[in-house]
Each structure stands twice: as structure tokens, then as C-alpha cells.
Amino acid sequence: MARLLPLLVIAVWIFIWYRNRKGASARPRRTAAAAAPARLSKEAAALGLLPQDRQDTKRLLRDPQIDGAREAAERGAWEPAAEAMTAIGKDWERRTALVISLARAAADEDAWLTAWEAARPGDPGAAAVRARSTVFLAWQLRGARTADRTSAEQFEGFHRVLLRAREDIARAIELAPEDPSPHVSDLWAGLGLGYPHAYMHELWAEITDRAPHHYEAHYSALQYWCGKWHGSAELARDFADKAASGAPAGTLLPALRLVAHFEHLDRPFNGKHYRTPEAMAMVDTLLADLPAVRPDHPRLPEARHLLAFFLVKQKRHAEALEQFRLVDGCVGSLPWSYFEDPAEKYCDYRERAVQGAR
Incomplete structure (x- = not known):
């Protein structure tokens, strides 16, 4: 199934989302009454x-395989990431976790990912990381404040980059049709763009067909x-x-x-x-x-x-x-x-x- 909705439909849903989510929080911060700083008791020690x-x-958590790939990427080396992708193979749960970890690094600095894409054009692992990193970048542009404390410029950048992310997601799906990771990235794009419920059900069927x-x-x-x-x-x-x-x-x-x-x-x-x-x-x-x-x-x-x-x-x-x-x-x-x-x-x-x- 084609992964791109008509841009007009997306634009309408962006408007509806912005109108309905005014005042909503990207990540609500739970607070409690002020308490004394936690100390390590003798029993805990x-x-x-x-x-x-x-x-x-x-x-x-500490995961040597995933942490090692990300730390190498943060130093500018893409090869360990590619090797980890190959080693994990079709272990979809861990592959998605690796994609997420690498994508967070790429959202901060993507020179290593660009080098990976240049060295191995069409690498599905690099494409999956690129798709999720673009989603992360969009959320960084939006920020974590409530909608009424988020500027119009932040929302514009947020939605513009999410639309670009959908192109990256579609490419990642094309390169690895059986991998659910790009579809999971699409869920987070849909959170920001306000995908209609009907479309979300279609997307969910695509995911559960691959990894129920x-x-x-x-x-x-x-x-x-x-x-x-x-x-x-x-x-x-x-x-x-x-x-x-x-x-x-x-x-x-x-x-x-x-x-x-x-x-x-x-x-x-x-x-x-x-x-x-x-x-x-x-x-x-x-x-x-x-x-x-x-x-x-x-x-x-x-x-x-x-x-x-x-x-x-x-x-x-x-x-x-x-x-x-x-x-x-x-x-x-x-x-x-x-x-x-x-x-x-x-x-x-x-x-x-x-x-x-x-």
C-alpha cells in the first residue's frame, strides 16, 4: 500500500490537530509537592x-551491542552500526531498538549517517535510521512544551519536517518491505500530524502483518x-x-x-x-x-x-x-x-x- 497520503489531506489534518490540541502537552510533566532530596540510606547502600x-x-538499559553501535556513531564511525544491523537481522524488536538509538544520535549529528548512505546507497538499515532520525528532528523542533507555549514557527517547522519524514519512511519501507521499523516511525509521524483513525487502523494492519x-x-x-x-x-x-x-x-x-x-x-x-x-x-x-x-x-x-x-x-x-x-x-x-x-x-x-x- 502506498505510504504517502495526499498533501492536501495531511494539511487539513494538521489544521485540525493544531486546533484540537491547543493546550495539550507533548510529554506531560507530573509534579508533586516539594520533598527533601533523596539520600542513600544505610539499608540501600x-x-x-x-x-x-x-x-x-x-x-x-545498558546493551553492549546497541550502545557500542551508537557510541561509534557519535564518534563519527558508521561501520559498527551497519555491522550491528546485519548481526541483529530479523530480530525485529532489537532491530527497532537499534534504529531508535542510532536515530537519536543522527538527529543531533548526522555526518556519520550521511557517510553510511554515500558508501552503501540503498542500504535498508541506513534508510530506517534516516527515517526515524527525521521524525526525532521534527519533535526537537517542536519542543516539549504545551501547545499554548509553542510558537507558530515551531509548529511550522515541526509539521514541515514530519512531512519530509514521511518521504524517508516510504523509502525505508520500499528498501525493506518486511521490516516493521519504518512503520513504527510512521506511528510517531502520525502522532504529530494527526493521522485519521481510519488511516491509523490501516497502518496498524501493516505492522501486525509483519510483527503481530x-x-x-x-x-x-x-x-x-x-x-x-x-x-x-x-x-x-x-x-x-x-x-x-x-x-x-x-x-x-x-x-x-x-x-x-x-x-x-x-x-x-x-x-x-x-x-x-x-x-x-x-x-x-x-x-x-x-x-x-x-x-x-x-x-x-x-x-x-x-x-x-x-x-x-x-x-x-x-x-x-x-x-x-x-x-x-x-x-x-x-x-x-x-x-x-x-x-x-x-x-x-x-x-x-x-x-x-x-
Whole structure:
């Protein structure tokens, strides 16, 4: 199916999106009452947990293969990225994670990617990275402020670059028709351009034909269906429920229920929202899925972070501490990334687990 909609249709949807999203946030920042800076207690130190200043708020996990390719790219060398693409092959979950990591680097400086494209014209890996990096560039131009604090010039650049990204996405799809990664990039273009629901359903069919249980794709689509973008709490929760209920063990898709729940709480610190029978069941279902998840799944740490947060809210401190010990040091994840100081909030909740588990 052709990936480019007529520009006139896109322009109309840009107008509708801008009108309807006025006041909406690209990434809502959850805040709470001021608290004392988190300190490392003797009990936490005895467990080998790291202090607040050693928590990496930009990284979700340490992955030698993905990190090595990105670090080489940041030094200007494209060859390790190309080699990693070849090594990962059709492992779509990890390929998409690699594309995202490399694309973030390219959005900041793309000389290495341009050299890769020149050395290997038509390389599908380079094309996938280019497509996603253009999407990232567009979001950088927009900024993370609410729509009413974003200038007309920022919106113009945002939409103009997203339209260009769609051309890059179409090329990446043409070069690697079976790879879902460019389609996942299209989900984020659609978030900004306001794709119609009907078109999003068509795009989703393209993705699930290639990778029916792709976690990164599901997470991205869930954002589209959230109330802060182009859906509602009901649509987001329905999407998460359908994905989780039909998934085989080890896909992490039960984590989507926790994401949808968290995304639609006006008072995210109110513990009663996490102690309902429904919320308890969400957590138990995800805990039961974890033993079947491959250890190198790129989004496994985020599932553990979400579980740790929910488990503290449910006063299941020993179970929460088990999750905290498995992810300590890298906190660039939900739910912490939605707070003003992710490392402080993480350490605050971790300390609650440490003390509650005693």
C-alpha cells in the first residue's frame, strides 16, 4: 500500500490537530509537592544500590551491542552500526531498538549517517535510521512544551519536517518491505500530524502483518490512542486490553495495561488508583509474564520500572525491591521520565521499597 497520503489531506489534518490540541502537552510533566532530596540510606547502600547522582536518566538499559553501535556513531564511525544491523537481522524488536538509538544520535549529528548512505546507497538499515532520525528532528523542533507555549514557527517547522519524514519512511519501507521499523516511525509521524483513525487502523494492519506482537510498535500506537493525543482513556485501555489478552507469554504486552492506566490518572500519586482489584490484576499478570521474557528484550527494564512503581503503591514492598535491584542505575523510563527530577523520584520510591521490605 502506498505510504504517502495526499498533501492536501495531511494539511487539513494538521489544521485540525493544531486546533484540537491547543493546550495539550507533548510529554506531560507530573509534579508533586516539594520533598527533601533523596539520600542513600544505610539499608540501600548495604544492598549495593546506587545513590541518586549515579542514576542515568537518559538510558533505559545498558546493551553492549546497541550502545557500542551508537557510541561509534557519535564518534563519527558508521561501520559498527551497519555491522550491528546485519548481526541483529530479523530480530525485529532489537532491530527497532537499534534504529531508535542510532536515530537519536543522527538527529543531533548526522555526518556519520550521511557517510553510511554515500558508501552503501540503498542500504535498508541506513534508510530506517534516516527515517526515524527525521521524525526525532521534527519533535526537537517542536519542543516539549504545551501547545499554548509553542510558537507558530515551531509548529511550522515541526509539521514541515514530519512531512519530509514521511518521504524517508516510504523509502525505508520500499528498501525493506518486511521490516516493521519504518512503520513504527510512521506511528510517531502520525502522532504529530494527526493521522485519521481510519488511516491509523490501516497502518496498524501493516505492522501486525509483519510483527503481530512487537512491543515497541504497540507502545507507540498506544500513545496515539491516549487521551492526550488522538484518542481517549477508553480507547487506550481497550487497545491495551486487546493486545495483552491475545499475546503469547514473553511478549511484555501485559505492560501496556500499566502504561494506559498511568497515562490517564489525573492524580498519579493517589495510591487508591493502584490498589483496585483491576490494578492488582494488571500487576500480577505482568509479573507472571516476566519469566518467559527474553533477558535481552530492549523494553524489559521499563516493564520492571513500571512494576516497581505500581508495587510500591500497592504496598508490596518486597516485590517492588526485587524489581528495583534489577534496574538500578538506569532510570530513563516510565514512570520516572514523566517527573521533573526522574532520579530523585526513582530514589524516593526505591527507598520506600527498601524500608517497607525490612
